[in-house]
Amino acid sequence: MNRVTQNLLLLLLGGALLKISVFSADFGNYVKPGFRPLLIAAGTVLSLLPVASVALDFRRSKGVARQTELLRARAIEEAHLARLVGREPVTPSPDPSHGHEHAEGHRVASLLMLPTAVIFLVAPPALGSFAVQQAEQTSHAPPPTLVEARPTVLKPGRVNVLSMIEFADLAWDDPSGSLRGKTVRLTGFVVPSGHGGAWHLTRMRIACCAADALTMQVVVKGVPAPETDSWVRVTGTWIPRKTSGTGTYSLPEMSASRVERIAPPDEPYE
Structure with a gap:
């Protein structure tokens, strides 16, 4: 599961908790009234975590960009050296399992997001x-x-x-x-x-x-x-x-x- 999906799940969970505890009294269908402050705190933390993650990813992306430029320069240098000595340039082989894991992550994420979205959009009623x-x-x-x-x-x-x-x-x-x-x-x-x-x-x-x-x-x-x-x-x-x-x-x-x-x-x- 990639970071975008993780952040979306956390945001949905946090939003669902805030929706039932801050913007309505639906939380009373699940727990005693005294738990309201805890639900608000948990919803706030879960909603802020994706923001912090995005900020961290932005900082990391700058480092990745610099590393990419360095790898590109090394690739150019390797190609030039290979021409001088009459050999094929050496390039790293891609990981064959990466694409498969990425696809599996998206399928798992879609299954996890479905019940979370349902809770966010439709709050189950109290026991009857x-x-x-x-x-x-x-x-x-x-x-x-x-x-x-x-x-x-x-x-x-x-x-x-x-x-x-x-x-x-x-x-x-x-x-x-x-x-x-x-x-x-x-x-x-x-x-x-x-x-x-x-x-x-x-x-x-x-x-x-x-x-x-x-x-x-x-x-x-x-x-x-x-x-x-x-x-x-x-x-x-x-x-x-x-x-x-x-x-x-x-x-x-x-x-x-x-x-x-x-x-x-x-x-x-x-």
């Missing part, structure tokens, strides 16, 4: 219903108990805005039953459940990036399912789970009184 349905749904582990996730007070007579992990945590393990009778509001995207008129309000939770995403779901009852993958804000009340005595985790349920269609958030993951 397809990723959820591909995950294992036969058994569910209970959500982690997070002290910071549990609100101090759920007030009656008002709408309590909760994250999906807060709702799941309280629904699964809250001896005081603070969710009972309280109006809550959750935000997520729609995934069909395939059971009666219920559907799943879903949010993905990540620790670092989309590769380690965990599915957080709530079964919504009482209203028709909106369009799959649409983002909605659901207001309703918790349906207390039936005690099975087995300790098997079941998805928390809520009875919805209102469903609002919203635009996809800049930060799709919790």
Whole structure:
């Protein structure tokens, strides 16, 4: 792979990182918001490397030009000497493998540039219903108990805005039953459940990036399912789970009184 191709690849990669982290919020489809400064720094470095490489190549080209002039002078001198002594001038033989390697480099470069260009031009969306349905749904582990996730007070007579992990945590393990009778509001995207008129309000939770995403779901009852993958804000009340005595985790349920269609958030993951 020649230097021009390498520089183009670096420029495309750097531009793609800057595009999703500086000029849009698309980076949130892949990593947590705290990684934004690192993406900007990496994109800047990758974008500056080709500039530095071009400057270095320009300096080298001057040296190559001087060397070429010296070789030309030596060739003229050799031709003159060969005529004087009556022999053929000695010229270096070209490397037969050079052209083949050059062609191979271009083919490899074209394969590498294609996915890079696609990422630059078309940013993949955040994980949605397809990723959820591909995950294992036969058994569910209970959500982690997070002290910071549990609100101090759920007030009656008002709408309590909760994250999906807060709702799941309280629904699964809250001896005081603070969710009972309280109006809550959750935000997520729609995934069909395939059971009666219920559907799943879903949010993905990540620790670092989309590769380690965990599915957080709530079964919504009482209203028709909106369009799959649409983002909605659901207001309703918790349906207390039936005690099975087995300790098997079941998805928390809520009875919805209102469903609002919203635009996809800049930060799709919790």
